[in-house]
Amino acid sequence: MKVWGAGDVDAASAGTLRVGQQDLVTPLARERARELGIDIVLAAPNPPAPPVSPPPAAPPSRNAPPAARPPSGRGSVPAMRPPSGALFRRGAPLPQGLAAGGGGTGRVIVVGAGHVGMITALRLAGADLFDEIVLVDIDEGRAAGVALDLAHTAALGCFATRVRGTGAVEDAGPADYVVITAGRPRQPGMSRSDLVSTNAAIVGDLAQRVARTSPDAVIVVVTNPLDEMTQHAWRSSGFPAERVVGMAGVLDTARFQALSALAGAGRADGIDAVALGSHGEEMVIPLSQARSGARPLTELVDRAALDAVVDRSRGSGAEVVGLLKTGSAFMAPGMSAARMVLAMARDTGEVMPAAVLADGTYGIRDVYVGLPVRLGRGGVREIVELDLTPDELSALRDAATRIKDRLRQLAAVS
Known part of the structure; x- marks a missing residue:
């Protein structure tokens, strides 16, 4: 093959x-x-047999049974169909028979069988969109065990996607999408930046191996510090920038939506907002763009309370870490990563925030930073420009500058 x-x-x-x-x-x-x-x-499969002249047909008998139809394809080249x-x-319906044993088309690799990887794989398998989800972890037994446990939920979750686990990217096979969750998680008292050197070595090695085994894949980075690790994965893989994206804005936006709902802004899934900038202290939520239904959030929630929601959203990751004592958030991050992959696989053209290489839009260039983008099956279609206020635009540019500073530090220790 x-x-x-x-x-x-x-x-x-x-x-x-x-x-x-x-x-x-x-x-x-x-x-x-x-x-x-x-x-x-x-x-x-075989050279076609030379044509043979059929013998003269016998006169039909009134009582003779109808001629039997020869088995399909016998003695001729099969009808053209994809191999x-x-x-x-991605996401298109398959002809009958091609999806036997699988729920859809294509393969997704989730690197890291920890909690984030497990939730990501669960959501992707449950979507019943792909042929196969492969969990990869240096602890091969954990990857295989989580995969088998997840496979056991097929009847409960009503999906046919195959799920398996292995110990190396090379054993997973070529994939359409690769989600990198592997890395050291934050502990109480740690910032995302404290993980730079440790996780850079992990992400850089994985990106190079993915490039060799899945040269046409889209990489979605989840490992922290997110912005820096996404740029590092892009450089290490050699992929076009549109095929390396970071999951941060979807997660930060979801946190803001949930907390705004608690503040009385309406249902979380009815709140339209976007989190840009850095996945951390420089996160920017343009309140000028935030709506609940047709109404601006600023009309529904007191401005001081809304500012408090923004601050809590910005620190939600650390809040979860502090409450858990060991480990970090995994449910919302895993769901967010899966949502990005599903949007691309379904080719929805959906606009969502992601860490992408800035192209000059918003006056920012040559750095991975959270921006609103339109996603398609091959990754980023375009960066979408929103009408930000001067203060929001200034905060976004400041976030990009701070990320560039941290990248220079990463280069110094690499």
């Missing part, structure tokens, strides 16, 4: 890419073929 990527499509000659019966064609390769007008042709569900765009 061979895995065909986008590079193979680029190198195809005469407008045709011939693949074997058992070969796997990645979704990105399929999209690239459509863009270039390349036909993906499934090779016949794998991976040929289809």
